[in-house]
Structures are given as structure tokens and as C-alpha cells.
Amino acid sequence: MAEYSVDELQAPVWMNDQFFTEILRKSENDPSLGIVGGYELLPATKPGDHYASIMFRTCIRYRLSGQSGEQEINLIIKAQPMADGFKKEISKDNALFAKEIKMYSEILPAMVKVLKEAGEHLEVARLIHASLEPNVVVVLESLTPKGWIPGRESVVSFEEAFPSIRNIANFHAASLYVNQQIMDLSTNSVKEILAEGVVLNLFTKGFEEFCVAIGKWEGYESFVKKLKTLLSSMDQRLQDAYTVNPATVGYNVLNHADFSWKNVMHKRSSDGRKVVDSMLIDYQCCHWGSPAVDVWSLLDLIVDNRTKTAHRSRMLYEYHKQFAKVLDKMGFMGKIPTLVDLQMELLRKGFLEVLHVTVFEKYKFVQMTDTMFDSFDEGNPDDPCYHNEEYCDIIRAELLSLLHRGLLD
The missing domain is CATH 3.30.360 (Dihydrodipicolinate Reductase; domain 2)
Structure with missing residues (x-):
């Protein structure tokens, strides 16, 4: 490669x-x-x-x-x-760059300021330059000389995940406060990008590929039937997942909305073996909506499946504990959502977990390339990934879990 x-x-x-x-x-x-x-x-x-x-x-x-x-x-x-x-198609109207420029120039500085005043921290790269004309570009000071390295795989323990738990909780808490006291963040939406066009096509084709692949597994006919029913309403389910909660139902935060192992950077221990700190990067998809958008990603796309299975409840508890603590320290003028409120959000937006299992879990087991999405329309149900014993064990367990929680209906 x-x-x-x-x-x-x-x-x-x-x-x-x-x-x-x-x-x-x-x-x-x-x-x-x-x-x-x-x-x-x-x-x-x-x-x-x-x-x-x-x-x-x-x-x-x-x-x-x-x-x-x-x-x-x-x-x-x-x-x-x-x-x-794929790269050119998804960025062709400059919307992603316009969003990231606004994040680095306006929203992130406001978040960093209110967090600092509350005794908390959010590491953000320094913006040097950004423009849409004459060229679309964002220039940042590199953090590599300061010891930050790109994340290229999911983290493998609760301890290594904790910095990301803290960061996304701080990000969400700061967004609620900033939206209430400083600037309106509710116009930030990525629904038209993630739930339509080439991205919707990518999700749909990945879901179809998954159905064909597990359709070859003995005894999984009932799962395939349920999944195909979900597939028939994929576009509406994605729209629902990214639709802003009304005032009477749940709550909203500014989500990173592309929160995965590829969009974090880490600092490692002196021997290079353990993650000791993490930071968010790439703010092109930030979205005002249910916190489930990012919290499902925390569980499914930041940590490996073993860590998710062993520490799911603890991760949610620590996320909410930090989220509520920071809002309280900021003097948030409103009802601080409870852990039960968060659990309800995860259930209401449970299709996101279905999507993570069916479409995204495989990317932890394949070699990523810069052109792999260019030919996504073709699909590959014979991908060796579907014969990987570890991957197959994860999928079997996750499908049962989704079934038992009613998320396949």
C-alpha cells in the first residue's frame, strides 16, 4: 500500500x-x-x-x-x-470547510474560554489562517512537536478511553453553556450531509453488503429479514437520528458528529505503550442535536468492542458525571440532564448503534485507503473481514444485543 x-x-x-x-x-x-x-x-x-x-x-x-x-x-x-x-464530492459546496472555519474562529475559542473559567481544559490547535476565497483552506499550527500523534486504531482499555470520555463531556457541556449565554449554536446542522447524497449512499451500500454477507451465515435468516426491513427505511431513520430534539423531548448539544478513532490525537506514555491523554480534531461535521450522536460513537468508534462490552455502563456514568459537573461549575442556568435522560437519548437514537455495528465495525479490521469509498457502489460481501473470527464473534454478540433491546424492530 x-x-x-x-x-x-x-x-x-x-x-x-x-x-x-x-x-x-x-x-x-x-x-x-x-x-x-x-x-x-x-x-x-x-x-x-x-x-x-x-x-x-x-x-x-x-x-x-x-x-x-x-x-x-x-x-x-x-x-x-x-x-x-468521494473526497471531492462530499466537500464540493464548501459547507464542511465553512463549518470548520466557524468552529476554529468563533465557537471553539468561546468553548475553551468558558471551560478555562470553570477550571477545565479543551486542547485545540491554534488557527493560523482560514478562508473560502480565493482558495478553500484551513491552516493550523501542528501539535506533533508537542507530542501529539494521530489515532489510527480504537483504544483498548477504559483507562486509555478516559481522556476521550472527559473531552467529549467537556465539549458537550461547554456547548450547552455557550448556546445559552454567548451565541446560538442550534443552526449548526450536518443532517443534510450525513443523511443525504453520497454519505447516505455509502451507509446504504455498506448496510446492503452486511446483509448479503451475514445472509451466508447459517441460522441468521431472521436477523437478515429484520435488517432488510430497517434498510428499506434507512433514509428516514437517519433523518430521525439527526433531527433536533423538540423542547418537550430530550435535550440537545453541539456534537462533534465525526467522533471516531481517526479524529482524535493521543499522547502516549514514555514507553509508547499506553494512551495518557487525547484531544479532538477535525470539526467539519459539528451538529446540534441529541448527545447520542457522539455518545454512541464513544462506545462504538473510540474503543474496541472488548472495552465497550466490559465498561459500557462505567463509560456512560463517567461521561455524564463529567458533563454534569462542568455544567454546574459553569453556573448553567437550566435543568442539567440526568443519566436517565442520557439513557433515554441513546434508546431513542438507537439506530445509530445499528449503523455502527453493520457498517462501521468492519473498518476496525480492514486496511483503510484514501480511495476505498470511491468504488463503494460496488460493495464487497466477500470481503475477508466477514470471515475474520474475531469480527464474526463481535457481530454475533452485537446482533443479539440489538435484538434483545428492540433495536432491530
């Missing part, structure tokens, strides 16, 4: 001296800032790490006016894809 995504082997021509000089002059508030020496633009990620942008990294040395010494900054440059395929 290629070490880097093909569309990131050559940076766009506009990523040049003039571009970097202009954005650094603005960022450092120094109109005389000058770049010193050369720099190299390299792919920032590995194939399959992201699906709605192209990303590059570089280290630039520069000199401020009136200073003899040089400084350097490591940058991550996130731009709109130009090559035909």
Missing part, C-alpha cells in the same frame, strides 16, 4: 512563498515578517486517515522585524480536494 494519499503527493501551486508570507504576517501581526530559507510541503497523513480534504505539513522558518534571531513554526494545511472521487 502507498505510504501517502496520491492526491497529497503534489501540493497546489498556490501554496507558495507569497501565501505563507501573507498568512504568517497576519498571524504574527508583523507586516515586515520574512521567510528564511526554503521549506518542503509533505503529505500530512496516511491513506485512509481522512475523507473530506487534502492535507499537507511543513516547517517554516521566519524572522520578525527588529529581531535578529529566527523562529520556526510547524503547520498543517487542510485544503479542498480537487481530484474526482
